[in-house]
Amino acid sequence: MPVNHAQAVLNGERLALTRALTQIENNTAEGLEILEALFPHTGKAHLIGVTGAPGTGKSTLVNQLALAYRQPADGTIPPRVAIVAVDPTSPFTGGAILGDRVRMQDLTGDPGIFIRSMASRGSLGGLAAATAGLVQVFDAAGFEIIIIETVGAGQAEVDIARLAHSTIVVEAPGLGDEIQTIKAGILEIADILVVNKSDKPGAENTLRALRNMLSMAHPEGKHINHHGQLMEIDSETDQTGNGWIPAVLPTVATSGEGIPDLVSSLNAHIDFLKSSDLWQLREEKRLKNQLETLLGTALRSRWEKSISPDIYQAALAKVIKRELSPWRAVEELIQGAGL
């Protein structure tokens, strides 16, 4: 049954695809078997992460990006585009409002596009594991471009950057002091920096602030190319050590301005990854990451099944009374579970 289901996904049946995504999101046994059957067919897609502060225009930008991919300027056959839009689950109620589709209305009616919203659900390793799973289904189903949108906050941002081949960090002017809105660590995850809402006052300042930050990280680097072409640079001058200096691009997602440059920059990044061994390296890292997350989750759930709640509660009570240290408790609980 799961094998037939996987075959239907490979055949491009949209109902089978959407039901597979649900099974995997819900982490069911059938979902795992579907993934198992699909896994040999994965590894072809270009995974693009889009992250940034709330309201910077990520969904509007994704809408434009998908449109651009679907209408190549050179008239070649367009790639199929899948979008995974992640929004946070409310920690208080477990519910979520997933509103990214509102900005992606232009994409309806195109059978070469599939948009799936998902809530972060916040379980252990949940976002990373489930998102990676959904992405693998789309990959196997033949979507060559997979765009993952997530709000740039904490772990989610890092998870997406690890998952994607190319990560776009979206900034917008007018969020207050430019320097403060630009978070430390951004350069570690951004392959491309976009200043969206460039029609708004202050865009020049934000662009300048980002370019200054970059030139500090890459002191010898020539100025960033506006047209997204890959620059020749000496890898010794590149402090991130991989030879890629992020482009800084202004866009207006509501009108589409700057989108062609963004697409060329993404293409340049992919060419760059593939011409070095970085593509392979990122793939390896990604799979290692997935394996470790799965292992962690599986070990924990196995442990949970094999230990009686009473023993756990008793240990917890002792820790709370400070009769037992948490470290010792962990030792005993693991031994008690016979792992």
Add this chain to the structure above:
Amino acid sequence: MGNSQNKIRVLIAKAGLDGHDRGAKVVARALRDAGMEVIYTGLRQTPEMITEAALQEDVHVVGLSILSGAHMTLVPKILKLLKEQGLDDTRLFLGGIIPDQDKPELIKLGVNGIYGPGTSTQTIIEDIQKACQ
């Protein structure tokens, strides 16, 4: 395994060309607060757009707000399109201004619940939970 992860997924759509979506947003928030995952699609949704979104999001429930009076044409069309996509098991709930005399016909067509202005969100939540058991 992992049954605690199964969430009720609801698509909230506003059909027709008229005005605002305040009511739809209030319902969306109430459903979220009841622990559901609510996919909000915005204004001016056509039956085709609603069906496509329902398929892609694999929702249990479509919650449709219609203020325009076009429910007798929109609802049969949406139900037909859902069926064509193999989404026969998707429940359809209606909100908005639906005259009493149209309700029996809509229920016969397969609508699961109809809610006028002023319905308590608790009623809607309970009906959805019951329909999704």
